[in-house]
Amino acid sequence: xxxxxxxxxxxxxxxxxxxxxxxxxxxxxxxxxxxxxxxxxxxxxxxxxxxxxxxxxxxxxxxxxxxxxxxxxxxxxxxxxxxxxxxxxxxxxxxxxxxxxxxxxxxxxxxxxxxxxxxxxxxxxxxxxxxxxxxxxxxxxxxxxxxxxxxxxxxxxxxxxxxxxxxxxxxxxxxxxxxxxxxxxxxxxxxxxxxxxxxxxxxxxxxxxxxxxxxxxxxxxxxxxxxxxxxxxxxxxxxxxxxxxxxxxxxxxxxxxxxxxxxxxxxxxxxxxxxxxxxxxxxxxxxxxxxxxxxxxxxxxxxxxxxxxxxxxxxxxxxxxxxxxxxxxxxxxxxxxxxxxxxxxxxxxxxxxxxxxxxxxxxxxxxxxxxxxxxxxxxxxxxxxxxxxxxxxxxxxxxxxxxxxxxx
Amino acid sequence: xxxxxxxxxxxxxxxxxxxxxxxxxxxxxxxxxxxxxxxxxxxxxxxxxxxxxxxxxxxxxxxxxxxxxxxxxxxxxxxxxxxxxxxxxxxxxxxxxxxxxxxxxxxxxxxxxxxxxxxxxxxxxxxxxxxxxxxxxxxxxxxxxxxxxxxxxxxxxxxxxxxxxxxxxxxxxxxxxxxxxxxxxxxxxxxxxxxxxxxxxxxxxxxxxxxxxxxxxxxxxxxxxxxxxxxxxxxxxxxxxxxxx
Amino acid sequence: xxxxxxxxxxxxxxxxxxxxxxxxxxxxxxxxxxxxxxxxxxxxxxxxxxxxxxxxxxxxxxxxxxxxxxxxxxxxxxxxxxxxxxxxxxxxxxxxxxxxxxxxxxxxxxxxxxxxxxxxxxxxxxxxxxxxxxxxxxxxxxxxxxxxxxxxxxxxxxxxxxxxxxxxxxxxxxxxxxxxxxxxxxxxxxxxxxxxxxxxxxxxxxxxxxxxxxxxxxxxxxxxxxxxxxxxxxxxxxxxxxxxxxxxxxxxxxxxxxxxxxxxxxxxxxxxxxxxxxxxxxxxxxxxxxxxxxxxxxxxxxxxxxxxxx
Ligand SMILES: Nc1ncnc2c1ncn2[C@@H]1O[C@H](COP(=O)(O)OP(=O)(O)OP(=O)(O)O)[C@@H](O)[C@H]1O
Ligand SMILES: [Mg+2]
Numbered sequence: 001x002x003x004x005x006x007x008x009x010x011x012x013x014x015x016x017x018x019x020x021x022x023x024x025x026x027x028x029x030x031x032x033x034x035x036x037x038x039x040x041x042x043x044x045x046x047x048x049x050x051x052x053x054x055x056x057x058x059x060x061x062x063x064x065x066x067x068x069x070x071x072x073x074x075x076x077x078x079x080x081x082x083x084x085x086x087x088x089x090x091x092x093x094x095x096x097x098x099x100x101x102x103x104x105x106x107x108x109x110x111x112x113x114x115x116x117x118x119x120x121x122x123x124x125x126x127x128x129x130x131x132x133x134x135x136x137x138x139x140x141x142x143x144x145x146x147x148x149x150x151x152x153x154x155x156x157x158x159x160x161x162x163x164x165x166x167x168x169x170x171x172x173x174x175x176x177x178x179x180x181x182x183x184x185x186x187x188x189x190x191x192x193x194x195x196x197x198x199x200x201x202x203x204x205x206x207x208x209x210x211x212x213x214x215x216x217x218x219x220x221x222x223x224x225x226x227x228x229x230x231x232x233x234x235x236x237x238x239x240x241x242x243x244x245x246x247x248x249x250x251x252x253x254x255x256x257x258x259x260x261x262x263x264x265x266x267x268x269x270x271x272x273x274x275x276x277x278x279x280x281x282x283x284x285x286x287x288x289x290x291x292x293x294x295x296x297x298x299x300x301x302x303x304x305x306x307x308x309x310x311x312x313x314x315x316x317x318x319x320x321x322x323x324x325x326x327x328x329x330x331x332x333x334x335x336x337x338x339x340x341x342x343x344x345x346x347x348x349x350x351x352x353x354x355x356x357x358x359x360x361x362x363x364x365x366x367x368x369x370x371x372x373x374x375x376x377x378x379x380x381x382x383x384x385x386x387x388x389x390x391x392x393x394x395x396x397x398x399x400x401x402x403x404x405x406x407x408x
Numbered sequence: 409x410x411x412x413x414x415x416x417x418x419x420x421x422x423x424x425x426x427x428x429x430x431x432x433x434x435x436x437x438x439x440x441x442x443x444x445x446x447x448x449x450x451x452x453x454x455x456x457x458x459x460x461x462x463x464x465x466x467x468x469x470x471x472x473x474x475x476x477x478x479x480x481x482x483x484x485x486x487x488x489x490x491x492x493x494x495x496x497x498x499x500x501x502x503x504x505x506x507x508x509x510x511x512x513x514x515x516x517x518x519x520x521x522x523x524x525x526x527x528x529x530x531x532x533x534x535x536x537x538x539x540x541x542x543x544x545x546x547x548x549x550x551x552x553x554x555x556x557x558x559x560x561x562x563x564x565x566x567x568x569x570x571x572x573x574x575x576x577x578x579x580x581x582x583x584x585x586x587x588x589x590x591x592x593x594x595x596x597x598x599x600x601x602x603x604x605x606x607x608x609x610x611x612x613x614x615x616x617x618x619x620x621x622x623x624x625x626x627x628x629x630x631x632x633x634x635x636x637x638x639x640x641x642x643x644x645x646x647x648x649x650x651x652x653x
Numbered sequence: 654x655x656x657x658x659x660x661x662x663x664x665x666x667x668x669x670x671x672x673x674x675x676x677x678x679x680x681x682x683x684x685x686x687x688x689x690x691x692x693x694x695x696x697x698x699x700x701x702x703x704x705x706x707x708x709x710x711x712x713x714x715x716x717x718x719x720x721x722x723x724x725x726x727x728x729x730x731x732x733x734x735x736x737x738x739x740x741x742x743x744x745x746x747x748x749x750x751x752x753x754x755x756x757x758x759x760x761x762x763x764x765x766x767x768x769x770x771x772x773x774x775x776x777x778x779x780x781x782x783x784x785x786x787x788x789x790x791x792x793x794x795x796x797x798x799x800x801x802x803x804x805x806x807x808x809x810x811x812x813x814x815x816x817x818x819x820x821x822x823x824x825x826x827x828x829x830x831x832x833x834x835x836x837x838x839x840x841x842x843x844x845x846x847x848x849x850x851x852x853x854x855x856x857x858x859x860x861x862x863x864x865x866x867x868x869x870x871x872x873x874x875x876x877x878x879x880x881x882x883x884x885x886x887x888x889x890x891x892x893x894x895x896x897x898x899x900x901x902x903x904x905x906x907x908x909x910x911x912x913x914x915x916x917x918x919x920x921x922x923x924x925x926x927x928x929x930x931x932x933x934x935x936x937x938x939x940x941x942x943x944x945x946x947x948x949x950x951x952x953x954x955x956x957x958x959x960x961x962x963x
Binding site: 306310403 | 516573
Binding site: 016019026250268269277281291292346354355 | 851
C-alpha cells in the first residue's frame with residue numbers, strides 16, 4: 001500500500017518525475033564513470049603487471065622497467081644468482097633497444113626486445129612460432145607485432161634487414177643483421193602504435209656487439225607462493241626483494257605492489273578528479289531528490305495529515321516518502337548504469353589515445369563491486385535525501401494540519 | 409457489520425476538558441471546561457455557532473488532539489495523555505473519522521482508499537479487498553470501486569470516506585460537518601446512511617450546522633463559546649424513515 | 654645516453670600519462686662527513702661555456718633533487734653513468750628550476766645538467782649528440798626554415814631535421830588527449846548541470862503554482878503572469894551562476910595550490926577566464942529562461958482553479 005501511494009505520488013507529476021529521474025541518471029552515470037576511473041587504471045595496471053605471474057622486476061638501480069635505456073652488465077651472472085634463490089621459481093631477463101628495420105625502400109625504427117621464449121613475460125604469441133636461437137652470432141629469427149607488419153608492409157616468412165643506427169643509410173658504422181619473421185605477437189608493454197620485434201636475448205646481445213654484451217634492461221622474477229595466504233605471499237616476495245637488493249647493489253627490485261603504489265601516486269590527478277566529480281554527482285543527486293520530495297511533501301502536507309488522522313503512524317509516513325526517493329533513485333540508477341557504461345567507453349577511447357601507453361591499459365574498467373557500491377551509495381543517498389522532508393512531514397501536527405487543509 | 413460491543417455501556421467520557429490555543433500574545437480558549445458522557449449506540453449531534461469549539465471537542469474525542477486540562481476516557485481507557493504512536497493506533501482501530509471535505513487520497517481509487525487503513529492494520533490483502541468491496545457495496549458504491557476521487561461526486565466521495573472510516577470496525581464514528589459540502593438531497597442520503605450504521609449499533613458523534621441532521625439525532629449538544637450550553641435527548645429516537653427525503 | 658629516441662619518447666609520454674614511475678639519473682651523494690668537500694676551480698660559475706674545464710667539474714642540480722637529497726651549492730657529489738660504480742666527484746655549482754612546462758608535470762625523476770663534453774666523457778659516448786638545435790636568421794622568414802630543412806634532409810646521412818613547430822605538435826599529443834578528455838568531462842558536467850538546473854528551476858516555479866493561481870484569479874493576464882515567472886527563473890539562474898562562478902574561482906585557487914605542491918611546478922592547473930565565467934552565466938540564464946518558459950507555459954494553460962484545488 002505504501003509503495004502504491006509512493007508510486008501514485010510520483011505518477012501524479014510525470015514531467016517532474018521524469019526530469020528528476022533523468023537528472024539522477026546523469027548523476028549516477030557520472031558517479032559510475034568516476035568510480036570506474038578511480039579504480040580502473042589501478043586494476044588495469046595490476047592485471048597487466050601480474051598477467052604473466054612475475055611478482056618482481058629487477059632493473060638497473062634507480063630506474064623503472066624500460067623507463068630509460070639504462071642496462072646492467074654481467075646479466076648472466078646476475079640471472080644465475082637470482083635463480084639460485086630457493087624461493088625464486090623463474091627468472092626472465094630481457095634487453096630492450098631501438099633498431100632500424102628495413103625491407104626494400106620501407107624503413108621503420110622499431111623497439112627490439114631480447115628475451116627468452118621459454119620464460120618471457122613480455123608478449124603473447126598470436127600466430128606463427130617462437131624464434132629459435134641461432135647457433136652462430138647473427139639474429140636469424142624474430143617475432144613482431146601487428147604494427148611492425150603493417151608499417152613495413154611485410155608478413156610472416158618475410159626477411160627484414162636490421163641495423164642499430166638510426167638510419168639505414170648510414171653504412172660505415174652500426175651493426176647490421178637480417179631476420180626472418182617467424183611469428184606475430186602482442187607485446188604487453190609496448191604501445192600499440194610502436195613497431196616491435198623480439199628475438200632471443202643472446203641473439204640481440206650479440207647483434208648489439210660491445211654495447212649489448214652480457215647486458216640486460218630488466219629481469220622479471222617469479223616467486224614461489226603456492227599454498228600461502230595473501231599476507232604470507234607478500235612477506236615472501238618482500239624477503240626475496242630485499243635479498244636481491246642487498247645481494248646486488250647495481251639493481252633495484254620492485255614488487256608489483258610497489259609498482260602499483262608508485263603508479264597510484266602518478267595517478268593522483270585522475271583519482272582526485274574522479275573523487276571530486278563523483279562527490280559532486282552525489283551532491284547533485286541528493287539535492288535533486290531533496291528538492292523534489294520537499295516540494296511534493298509541501299504540496300501534500302494536508303494529505304499526509306489525513307493519513308496520520310486515520311491512523312497511519314509516523315514511521316508509515318516516513319517510509320512512504322522515503323520510498324519515493326528510493327523509487328526515483330532506482331529508476332535513475334538503472335538508466336544511469338547504461339548511460340555510464342556508454343560514456344565510460346567513450347571517455348576510455350579518448351584516454352587510450354595517449355601516446356606511448358601499453359595496448360592493454362584501460363582507464364575505465366568495469367568492476368562489479370565498485371559499481372555496485374557506488375550506485376548503492378547513490379541509492380541510499382537518494383533515499384535519505386527524502387528523509388528530511390519526510391521527517392518534517394511525519395511530525396506534522398495532525399489537528400493543526402487538518403484545519404489548515406480546510407482553510408487552503 | 410455490527411460493531412463490537414464492549415462490556416460497559418459508557419463508551420466515551422470527557423471530564424472538565426479545556427483546550428486553548430496560543431497565537432502570539434493572545435490566547436483563544438477554544439474549550440473552557442467541557443464534561444460529556446456518551447454511551448454505546450448513541451447518535452449525538454454537536455451544534456453551535458462557528459468558533460464555539462465543536463471541531464476542537466471532536467478532535468479531543470477522537471484522540472486527534474489532546475486536552476490541556478481534564479481527561480477523556482474511551483472504552484475505559486484514559487486517552488488524554490497517549491503517546492503519538494498509541495493515539496495513532498487508537499485512531500486506526502477504534503475510531504472512524506469523516507471530514508467535511510472528504511480528504512480521500514487523490515491518487516488512490518475508491519477501493520484502495522478503503523483498503524488503506526486495513527493495510528495499515530496488517531490485514532491480509534485478500535481479506536482487505538473483500539471487506540473493502542463489501543463496505544463500498546454497503547454505502548452504495550459497489551459499481552464504482554475502481555474510480556478515483558476526482559471521478560466521483562461530492563456525495564459519492566463522502567460515502568467512500570464513510571466506508572474508509574468503517575474499514576477497521578471502529579467503536580466510534582466521528583464526523584465533522586459531513587454534509588457541509590453536499591446539497592440537501594445528497595446530504596439527506598448521507599444522513600440516512602449514518603442512521604443505518606447507528607441502527608446497526610455504531611456509536612456516531614457528528615458536528616453539524618445542518619438542521620436536518622441535528623434533528624435526526626437522539627441527542628443534540630449545543631455549544632457556545634467553548635462550553636456546552638444544552639444537552640437534549642429526544643426520548644423517541646427518530647427512525648431513518650423520518651428524516652429520509 | 655639516448656640512442657633510443659622512439660622508445661624514450663614513448664616512455665616519457667607513458668610517464669606523462671601518469672603511468673610509469675620514477676626514473677633517476679644515477680647519482681649518489683657522498684657520505685655526510687665529506688659533504689662540504691674542497692671547492693676547486695670556479696665552483697660558482699663553471700657552466701659558463703668557453704672556460705677551461707676545472708679539475709672537479711661543476712654540475713647544475715634540479716631543485717627537487719637538491720631539496721630531497723639536502724644538496725646545496727658547493728656540495729661535492731659523485732656522478733657515474735653506471736649504477737654501482739664509484740663515479741667521479743663533481744661539485745654542485747648551480748640549482749635549476751624546471752620551466753612551467755606541462756610535459757614536465759608528473760615527471761618526478763631527478764635531473765642534473767652537465768657540460769656536453771663532461772657527459773660525453775662520463776658516458777663513454779665520445780663526440781656523440783642526440784640532436785642539434787639550429788637557429789635560422791630571423792630576417793630570413795619562415796620560408797627559409799623550410800628550404801633549410803629540405804636542404805639538410807636531402808643530404809642527410811644518418812640523421813634528420815625537423816622544424817621545431819612539428820616537434821612541438823608531436824610532443825603535445827599527450828596534452829591534446831588530456832585536453833580532449835577534459836572537454837568530454839566538461840561536456841558531461843555541463844549536460845548534467847543543465848538537467849539539474851532545469852529540474853530545480855522547474856520545481857521551484859511549480860512551487861509557486863498557488864501564487865500564480867491567485868494572480869490569475871485576481872485578473873492578471875496570462876502574458877503578465879508568464880513573464881513574471883520567466884523573469885523570476887532567469888534572475889534566480891543568473892544570481893546562482895554568479896555565486897557559482899565565485900565558488901569556482903575559490904576552487905581554482907585551491908586546485909592550483911594543491912597540484913602545484915603535489916607536482917612541484919609553478920604551472921597553473923585551473924584557470925577561470927572571463928570567457929568561462931561568462932559562458933556559465935549565459936548558459937544558466939538560457940536554462941533559466943527555458944525552465945521558466947516551460948513552467949510558465951504549463952502554469953498559464955492550467956485553469957487557476959485546478960492549480961488551487963488539485
Ligand atoms: N490553531 C489555532 N490557533 C488559534 N486559535 C484557534 C486554532 N484552532 C482553533 N482556534 C480557535 O478556537 C476556537 C474554536 O475553534 P473550532 O474550530 O473548534 O470551532 P468550530 O466550532 O468548529 O467552528 P466552525 O463551526 O466554524 O467549524 C475558534 O475561536 C478558533 O478561532
Ligand atoms: Mg469546525
